[in-house]
Amino acid sequence: MKLRKELWFGFSLMAIIVITTLVFMPWGNITNGHIGMFMLSMIVVAIMLGFPTAFTLMGMGVFFAWLAYRSVNPALAVQQVLDLFVQRTYGVMSNDVLIAIPLFLFMGYLVERAQLIDRLFHSLHLATTRVPGSLAVATIVTCAIFATATGIVGACVTLMGLLAFPAMLKAGYNIKVSAGAVTAGGCLGILIPPSVLLIVYGATAGVSVVQLYAGAFFPGIMLAGLYIGYIIVLAKWKPALMPPLAESEQRVPLPPLARTLAQQGSHALAGLWRAFTGRGSAGVAKHAVAGQLIVSLVPALAIVVLLGVTFRSATAPVVEGSSAGLIEAGGEVAAAATSQEQETGIIGQPPPEEEKPEGSKEPPAESPKELGAPPAADEPKSETTQEPGSAAKPAEEKPSQVVAKATEQERLPAPTWFWIVLAIGIATIGFIYWLWNWERLEVFKLLLSSFFPLALLIIAVLGSIVFGLATPAEAAAVGAFGGFLLVAVYRYIEHLRGGSGGPFSGAVIGGTLREFGTIIKESSFLTARTSAMVCWLFVGSGIFAAAFALLGGQELLEKWVLSMDLTPVQFMILAQFIIFILGWPLEWTEIIIIFMPIFIPLLPHFNIDPLFFGLLVALNLQTAFLSPPVAMAAFYLKGVAPKHVTLNQIFAGMMPFMGIQVIALIILYTFPGIGLWLPSVLYGR
Numbered sequence: 001m002k003l004r005k006e007l008w009f010g011f012s013l014m015a016i017i018v019i020t021t022l023v024f025m026p027w028g029n030i031t032n033g034h035i036g037m038f039m040l041s042m043i044v045v046a047i048m049l050g051f052p053t054a055f056t057l058m059g060m061g062v063f064f065a066w067l068a069y070r071s072v073n074p075a076l077a078v079q080q081v082l083d084l085f086v087q088r089t090y091g092v093m094s095n096d097v098l099i100a101i102p103l104f105l106f107m108g109y110l111v112e113r114a115q116l117i118d119r120l121f122h123s124l125h126l127a128t129t130r131v132p133g134s135l136a137v138a139t140i141v142t143c144a145i146f147a148t149a150t151g152i153v154g155a156c157v158t159l160m161g162l163l164a165f166p167a168m169l170k171a172g173y174n175i176k177v178s179a180g181a182v183t184a185g186g187c188l189g190i191l192i193p194p195s196v197l198l199i200v201y202g203a204t205a206g207v208s209v210v211q212l213y214a215g216a217f218f219p220g221i222m223l224a225g226l227y228i229g230y231i232i233v234l235a236k237w238k239p240a241l242m243p244p245l246a247e248s249e250q251r252v253p254l255p256p257l258a259r260t261l262a263q264q265g266s267h268a269l270a271g272l273w274r275a276f277t278g279r280g281s282a283g284v285a286k287h288a289v290a291g292q293l294i295v296s297l298v299p300a301l302a303i304v305v306l307l308g309v310t311f312r313s314a315t316a317p318v319v320e321g322s323s324a325g326l327i328e329a330g331g332e333v334a335a336a337a338t339s340q341e342q343e344t345g346i347i348g349q350p351p352p353e354e355e356k357p358e359g360s361k362e363p364p365a366e367s368p369k370e371l372g373a374p375p376a377a378d379e380p381k382s383e384t385t386q387e388p389g390s391a392a393k394p395a396e397e398k399p400s401q402v403v404a405k406a407t408e409q410e411r412l413p414a415p416t417w418f419w420i421v422l423a424i425g426i427a428t429i430g431f432i433y434w435l436w437n438w439e440r441l442e443v444f445k446l447l448l449s450s451f452f453p454l455a456l457l458i459i460a461v462l463g464s465i466v467f468g469l470a471t472p473a474e475a476a477a478v479g480a481f482g483g484f485l486l487v488a489v490y491r492y493i494e495h496l497r498g499g500s501g502g503p504f505s506g507a508v509i510g511g512t513l514r515e516f517g518t519i520i521k522e523s524s525f526l527t528a529r530t531s532a533m534v535c536w537l538f539v540g541s542g543i544f545a546a547a548f549a550l551l552g553g554q555e556l557l558e559k560w561v562l563s564m565d566l567t568p569v570q571f572m573i574l575a576q577f578i579i580f581i582l583g584w585p586l587e588w589t590e591i592i593i594i595f596m597p598i599f600i601p602l603l604p605h606f607n608i609d610p611l612f613f614g615l616l617v618a619l620n621l622q623t624a625f626l627s628p629p630v631a632m633a634a635f636y637l638k639g640v641a642p643k644h645v646t647l648n649q650i651f652a653g654m655m656p657f658m659g660i661q662v663i664a665l666i667i668l669y670t671f672p673g674i675g676l677w678l679p680s681v682l683y684g685r
Helices: 003-026 032-048 053-070 076-094 096-113 116-127 134-149 153-170 174-189 196-205 208-237 256-262 266-275 286-314 326-335 339-344 400-410 416-434 438-466 472-497 506-550 552-562 566-584 588-602 611-618 624-627 632-640 646-671 671-685
Strands: none
Touching: 003 032, 032 053, 032 506, 032 552, 032 624, 053 076, 053 196, 053 506, 053 588, 076 506, 076 646, 096 116, 096 134, 096 153, 096 196, 096 339, 096 438, 096 472, 096 506, 116 134, 116 153, 116 438, 134 174, 134 208, 134 438, 153 174, 153 632, 174 208, 174 624, 174 632, 174 646, 196 588, 196 611, 208 438, 208 472, 208 611, 208 646, 208 671, 256 266, 256 438, 266 286, 266 438, 286 416, 286 438, 339 611, 400 671, 438 472, 472 552, 506 552, 506 588, 506 624, 552 588, 566 588, 566 611, 566 646, 588 611, 588 624, 611 624, 611 646, 611 671, 624 632, 632 646
């Protein structure tokens, strides 16, 4: 019966689309543009019926492109359609941006199978035991970190459905709240870099993926923060939905060393210092105490390093830019214009002469030497050119010498905001160590062992992209290699802990290699399957978009939108509403690839930044995974959930988080600096 309701809902949507198309079709005067609009509505219906998206796009694109060419020249229609198919396919094959997709996917699948996430969830659960709704909060935080390390949505929902969902149900959490936390948190990979959606949008809209990553960082954190805030408020308001954990589950078991040292006092840092200086806990190995003491000082050292970097950035002397050495860096090729450039007037052509009053004299033209150009072929080349009677001029300083002199200058005084940051840092250190008991030390060690490898991977990948050290494809390759190493190291550690032999025993090494090979095989297969789907979608969308443009559908749609005389705000609301509605029957890949080429050409007319529009679309398309009847996140969770959990319960649990997404969308539109501040700082947008 429930399945029938879902089918009726889907068929009703299809009927609305078909009837609307038939009613508004001008049957007495049908043009190619109207045929294009008919094609657009039919592709939505075909996808909702379950036909493969990529091949449906290709099939309809080929057929309607043949209709468009046939209306002009029937004899060449078939040949032109075949040429179009080959050109669009080759265009996808030669798109450098898409190289990052399989590499990021491979990295994500490897990290998923390295079993870091279960460690991370366990440690975050222990770290948040006293927070209302601690298990749900730990779920959201784990999903956000996992999204930052992978960007794969389905894998995150499935994994957290196996780890967090049973734990929440066992703790007495409400089924709807638990399902909503898992599905909403698992979908953060759509927005938080390295998101595959942002790569696809960048390739479709011609926007820099690097700037999209920088812009999506803070909106992703904002959305995760809104989720966490909602869970905490709900847990305080209705504790029955998320009951507090039992006292026994909030305790962290202490190892023998910590139990011995805890006899001297409850404060971990003080006890470790007394044991290290020999004033307590006789019989405890000093090297073990030193190791624990170093681990305890890691938070303070991290904050001190961060404050030091901030101080150097805030007080760095201003270095004036110098153009000296630019010609030297580029050689004569950089200075000399080609004959073609001179003929076309790109460079090397003098400006048109203006009429000047009689008696006026033009200033003498500067010689090539004064402009920094290389000497002509008939001029003698020399290191220095010296006029008679003039003193020799010192050689031009190189940029490295200018920078070296700048570093020797006195540093600028620290601004007021730095002292505020310094006070906050010192207060944070004091607060951390005021609460630093033995249990919190053990929780921190768990976090360090689970989060630190992921943090290094995140910094290596996202840091190199955002700060311009590597392209997304290069950073993705580094991330894939990092995932490769994580799998090898953590599988080796698991086999070593299993007690099957020494560090170099055949059982440990052999078991590690066998499991490592299985993981690489599975990850490679999943990467190839997902990458092929995305690339074939690009091929199909290219043909479909070309047919839509050939029929004049794009032009007809633009005229219709412009005839409405919308303001930029009204257009943005209309576009986001359409995307929100499309998120019900369609997935994000179909929306980006089919409908973004329709919206993007309209953005310049309304003076809308494609980067900002892409951030809004990415935030809006979170709904594509959380809105029935498609709602892929619900089906991912249903596949691993206990049998008594129904699909309707999962759908009901996702609805409040859909509302939070709408609120986040409004906040981002109202305060665009949330998404545009970081790209403007890093890239001067």
